Amino acid sequence: xxxxxxxxxxxxxxxxxxxxxxxxxxxxxxxxxxxxxxxxxxxxxxxxxxxxxxxxxxxxxxxxxxxxxxxxxxxxxxxxxxxxxxxxxxxxxxxxxxxxxxxxxxxxxxxxxxxxxxxxxxxxxxx
Amino acid sequence: xxxxxxxxxxxxxxxxxxxxxxxxxxxxxxxxxxxxxxxxxxxxxxxxxxxxxxxxxxxxxxxxxxxxxxxxxxxxxxxxxxxxxxxxxxxxxxxxxxxxxxxxxxxxxxxxxxxxxxxxxxxxxxxxxxxxxxxxxxxxxxxxxxxxxxxxxxxxxxxxxxxxxxxxxxxxxxxxxxxxxxxxxxxxxxxxxxxxxxxxxxxxxxxxxxxxxxxxxxxxxxxxxxxxxxxxxxxxxxxxxxxxxxxxxxxxxxxxxxxxxxxxxxxxxxxxxxxxxxxxxxxxxxxxxxxxxxxxxxxxxxxxxxxxxxxxxxxxxxxxxxxxxxxxxxxxxxxxxxxxxxxxxxxxxxxxxxxxxxxxxxxxxxxxxxxxxxxxxxxxxxxxxxxxxxxxxxxxxxxxxxxxxxxxxxxxxxxxxxxxxxxxxxxxxxxxxxxxxxxxxxxxxxxxxxxxxxxxxxxxxxxxxxxxxxxxxxxxxxxxxxxxxxxxxxxxxxxxxxxxxxxxxxxxxxxxxxxxxxxxxxxxxxxxxxxxxxxxxxxxxxxxxxxxxxxxxxxxxxxxxxxxxxxxxxxxxxxxxxxxxxxxxxxxxxxxxxxxxxxxxxxxxxxxxx
Numbered sequence: 001x002x003x004x005x006x007x008x009x010x011x012x013x014x015x016x017x018x019x020x021x022x023x024x025x026x027x028x029x030x031x032x033x034x035x036x037x038x039x040x041x042x043x044x045x046x047x048x049x050x051x052x053x054x055x056x057x058x059x060x061x062x063x064x065x066x067x068x069x070x071x072x073x074x075x076x077x078x079x080x081x082x083x084x085x086x087x088x089x090x091x092x093x094x095x096x097x098x099x100x101x102x103x104x105x106x107x108x109x110x111x112x113x114x115x116x117x118x119x120x121x122x123x124x125x126x127x
Numbered sequence: 128x129x130x131x132x133x134x135x136x137x138x139x140x141x142x143x144x145x146x147x148x149x150x151x152x153x154x155x156x157x158x159x160x161x162x163x164x165x166x167x168x169x170x171x172x173x174x175x176x177x178x179x180x181x182x183x184x185x186x187x188x189x190x191x192x193x194x195x196x197x198x199x200x201x202x203x204x205x206x207x208x209x210x211x212x213x214x215x216x217x218x219x220x221x222x223x224x225x226x227x228x229x230x231x232x233x234x235x236x237x238x239x240x241x242x243x244x245x246x247x248x249x250x251x252x253x254x255x256x257x258x259x260x261x262x263x264x265x266x267x268x269x270x271x272x273x274x275x276x277x278x279x280x281x282x283x284x285x286x287x288x289x290x291x292x293x294x295x296x297x298x299x300x301x302x303x304x305x306x307x308x309x310x311x312x313x314x315x316x317x318x319x320x321x322x323x324x325x326x327x328x329x330x331x332x333x334x335x336x337x338x339x340x341x342x343x344x345x346x347x348x349x350x351x352x353x354x355x356x357x358x359x360x361x362x363x364x365x366x367x368x369x370x371x372x373x374x375x376x377x378x379x380x381x382x383x384x385x386x387x388x389x390x391x392x393x394x395x396x397x398x399x400x401x402x403x404x405x406x407x408x409x410x411x412x413x414x415x416x417x418x419x420x421x422x423x424x425x426x427x428x429x430x431x432x433x434x435x436x437x438x439x440x441x442x443x444x445x446x447x448x449x450x451x452x453x454x455x456x457x458x459x460x461x462x463x464x465x466x467x468x469x470x471x472x473x474x475x476x477x478x479x480x481x482x483x484x485x486x487x488x489x490x491x492x493x494x495x496x497x498x499x500x501x502x503x504x505x506x507x508x509x510x511x512x513x514x515x516x517x518x519x520x521x522x523x524x525x526x527x528x529x530x531x532x533x534x535x536x537x538x539x540x541x542x543x544x545x546x547x548x549x550x551x552x553x554x555x556x557x558x559x560x561x562x563x564x565x566x567x568x569x570x571x572x573x574x575x576x577x578x579x580x581x582x583x584x585x586x587x588x589x590x591x592x593x594x595x596x597x598x599x600x601x602x603x604x605x606x607x608x609x610x611x612x613x614x615x616x617x618x619x620x621x622x623x624x625x626x627x628x629x630x631x632x633x634x635x636x637x638x639x640x641x642x643x644x645x646x647x648x649x650x651x652x653x654x655x656x657x658x659x660x661x662x663x664x665x666x667x668x669x670x671x672x673x674x675x676x677x678x679x680x681x682x683x684x685x686x687x688x689x690x691x692x693x694x695x696x697x698x699x700x701x702x703x704x705x706x707x708x709x710x711x712x713x714x715x716x717x718x719x720x721x722x723x724x725x726x727x728x729x730x731x732x733x734x735x736x737x
Contacts, residue, residue, distance in 0.1 A: 017552070023560030030567050062552065089551040089596075109559050110592065113566060113585075 010035045011122070012054040014045040014071065015087070016063045024058070024112070032122040042071030049075045049082060056125045059103070061088040069101050076102030083125040087112070150201050159194030159217055163187040166224020173227035175234075175301035185395055186223055193217030193398045196405075203405060206498060212251050213398060219243040231303035235283065245275045248394060251401065252363055256356055257492075267337055284309045354411050358403035366393055412499040415439050419503045431511035432459055435488065435504055445489040446511060447475070456487065459511075464489070478505040485512045529709070536640045536707050550595055558595070562588040607646045611636050616649055616668060625657055626665045633672040641728055644704040645670070645679055648712065651697050652681035652724040660685025660722075678727030687716040701726070 011034045015021050021038045028036055037052060039045040042065050045057065057075060061068040072084045086106040104125065112118050167187030173179045197213030204210060223244065225237030249271045253264040260268070288302040369386065418438035436444045447456035447464045456464040467473040467489055474495050477487040486508045494500050562585055569581035606615045613631045620629035636642070649668055656666040666683040698714065701724070705712040710728030 015556075017556040017560070019560040020556040023563040026567055027563040030570060062548075089555050109555075110589070113559075113562055113589075 010055045010126070012037045012039060012045060012048060012052065012057045014039045014042065014057060014063070014068070015060040016040055017060075020060075020109075027112070028118065028122070031119045034122060034126075042066040042068060042074075045071050046074045046078070050078055053079060054082060056083045056085065056122065058085050058087055061086050061106070072101040072103050085121070085125070150205075152198055152201065155214060156194065156198055159190060159198075159214070159221070162218060162221035162224075163190030163194070166190055166221045166227075169224040169227035171227070174229060175298050175303060176227060177297040177299045179227065183224075183227070186220055189220040189395045189398070190217045190224075192395070193220060196398045196402045199402070200405060203409065204498065208254050209251065209401065212247055212254065213401060216244065216247040216251065216398070219247060229303065231306045234303050235305065235307060239279065239283070242272075242275050242279055244394070246272050248397060251397065252359065255359055255401070255404070270333075283307050355404050355408045358407060359400045362396060362400040366397075369393075408497060411440075412497055412503075415500055416503050419507060431507050431514075435490075435507055438507075439490065439494055439500055439504065441491045441494060443473070444491075444494075446486065446508060447489060448486045448508075448512060448515065449477075449484045451484075476501055476504070478508050480509060480512075485509060532707060532709055539707065554595060555592060558588055558592050562592075607642050608639060612642050612646055612670060615646060616670065619650055619653065620668055623653055623657060623666070625660065627653065628665075628667040630667070631670045634670055634677070635672055637672075637677055637730075641677065641708050641710075644708045644710065645677065645726070645728075647704055648701045648724070648726055649679055649681055651701050652722075655697060655722065655724075656681070656683035656685055674730070676727050676729050678725065680723060680725040682721065682723045684721045687718050687720045687722050 011028060013021050013024055013028070013036060015024070015038075018040070021040070025036050025038060028034065034056075037048060037054065039048050042059075042063055045059065046066075048054075049057065057072075059068040059072055063071075066074075068086055072086065075082055075084065084101070084103040086101065086103045087109050088106060089109060164187065167183040167190075169183075170176060170186055171179050171183035176182055193213050194217035197210045197215075197217060200207060200210030200213060219240055222240035223237055225233050225240065228234045228237065246268070250268055253268060254260055257264070283305070284307060287305055287308055288298060369389070415438040419434060422434040422438065432444065432446045435446065436442050445464065446459055448458075449455075450457055458464045466475050472492050473489055474492045475487055475489045476495050478485055488494075488504050488508060490504070494504075565581050565585045565588065569578050569585070572578055572581075606618075611634070613634050616631070617629050620627035649670070653666060653668065656664055660666070660683050664683055664685040666681065666685075668679065668681050670679045671677075702712050705726045705728070708728055710726055712724070712726035714722070714724050716722035
């Protein structure tokens with residue numbers, strides 16, 4: 001876990017690709033002022049959410065282990081306050097039972113790169 | 128015989144290779160010829176026979192015709208006893224020629240030769256078209272033999288002169304004395320023996336009744352039996368009817384004499400009746416064989432049982448296939464077949480090939496007497512056996528091929544999914560991360576030129592990700608899995624950089640491998656049109672679904688290509704994909720005349736639809 005200032009991170013990035021996590025972390029910090037932590041798997045994310053209670057979780061949909069969908073369900077079951085964003089390589093991969101995941105929304109990773117989109121999203125979810 | 132149906136007497140074993148028995152045709156023929164000649168010469172030169180010349184001619188003709196027709200039977204009905212009996216009939220008639228001898232004892236032997244002649248007449252009738260004489264046949268023959276002996280025995284012992292009771296065989300004044308005479312009692316015996324009306328009429332009447340009871344019901348069984356039996360039965364029945372009527376009707380002496388001449392010497396026509404029967408049988412055989420050959424050559428799907436029923440004029444004929452594993456015969460539907468019951472008029476004939484029992488037929492008993500028909504039937508059964516085996520092999524091969532294709536398709540699909548996942552999980556992430564860094568870098572600089580360059584790099588990266596997604600989509604068309612063929616192909620047509628008309632008719636949902644293969648082939652064909660069609664190219668995609676098949680056609684009006692040189696990977700991929708699902712693919716193209724790529728897959732009813 002990487003928490004800014006040792007306090008509870010406000011944003012948690014969950015992805016099995018360290019390259020993506022690192023790049024997205026930098027990108028996120030550039031786009032909005034927030035504290036960012038990273039988790040490499042769904043299981044780690046569930047554990048870190050219990051410890052850090054992040055405000056927003058960016059969760060990759062497809063990961064080894066329990067996967068993003070199940071991780072979202074478990075996090076939602078533990079905390080109703082955490083806002084969950086599912087990230088997918090393609091919307092075609094979006095599961096039919098998305099509503100049961102408790103995710104606030106699902107978006108493609110490409111969408112993260114639309115200028116201004118990530119800043120507006122973080123701002124909206126932090127409110 | 129055979130162990131297939133132990134205890135059943137109705138079985139006959141016939142091998143495909145016809146048993147060729149060597150018989151002394153020439154020796155018997157020459158002997159018969161000279162025997163007839165000698166008999167005729169003896170009678171013609173006799174000094175005590177009243178009608179020596181006509182009697183000699185009649186007897187010689189009877190000898191020659193019987194032996195010749197007997198030999199013909201030997202040749203054409205090698206398993207029938209009729210040939211032997213006819214030859215014996217001929218030589219018995221030759222022995223009658225001894226009546227012409229002036230030696231009393233030899234002349235008596237000539238008269239005695241009438242006994243085997245009369246017995247053989249009935250024997251011939253009894254075994255005609257019958258595989259065996261049977262118990263009742265033996266009884267009839269024994270009774271008839273006793274009757275004939277009863278007629279001739281007292282004569283030989285009690286009459287001063289022995290002469291044949293025939294008109295032509297009558298003696299003149301030189302009739303030789305009877306050397307076997309025990310007691311001369313001409314006054315008592317003469318009325319009976321000179322005109323043996325009573326005994327003859329009774330015996331003939333009984334035989335007539337037996338023949339009717341024994342044979343006429345069988346005429347209803349099949350056309351084959353009728354056609355072959357009629358010539359013999361009609362002639363024999365007329366002869367017997369006349370014989371029975373003789374003496375029962377008041378005739379003048381002259382009428383009586385003429386009728387007796389005709390009836391008694393009419394027996395000379397018997398061999399020709401059997402000849403007529405054999406010719407009828409040959410004609411039936413030829414007709415049946417022609418029918419078999421016509422049906423075999425017709426090219427239509429052969430129904431062997433119907434073919435045989437038609438060819439052999441036996442609508443109830445049944446084919447039986449020998450199943451060694453279960454040690455039983457089965458019919459065309461696979462149900463157990465048992466032997467026909469006794470007295471049903473039907474018999475089972477087994478066929479062997481290379482010594483191995485392969486099957487048989489259950490047919491009218493008359494058919495079993497025709498070796499050519501049985502041989503034709505054996506060929507048809509042999510074809511049926513081979514066909515059943517080949518159909519079984521083909522079915523197994525189809526199932527193996529289908530399983531192999533399914534396994535191959537499943538393995539390919541698994542591989543595709545793995546590659547797609549790898550692309551998403553690794554390359555896609557990498558490209559996205561690089562793009563993020565590029566954008567971060569762009570945000571950090573105020574240099575306009577550098578920002579423009581970084582923006583260009585970011586756009587290139589976005590394009591690279593898009594291309595990668597398209598490739599991944601081609602490998603694993605998730606949209607096709609979700610929506611079927613029509614919407615994704617319509618979208619592809621709309622997205623294409625050239626004008627594309629898309630038409631779909633009757634397209635439903637199909638197995639995933641079928642939809643994926645056709646979708647990929649349509650995209651590949653469309654990309655070919657885009658890449659190689661040239662300027663102002665236009666294209667069309669037609670996809671048609673029916674109950675029997677799902678097919679597609681992609682046409683373009685582009686430059687076309689030389690098919691003999693076209694060895695592109697794209698075309699090979701299309702062939703492999705269609706082949707993998709058991710479909711077909713055709714490519715028609717000529718330089719300057721556009722390209723048409725079409726393909727499809729037959730839809731079996733048992734193939735699950737998606």
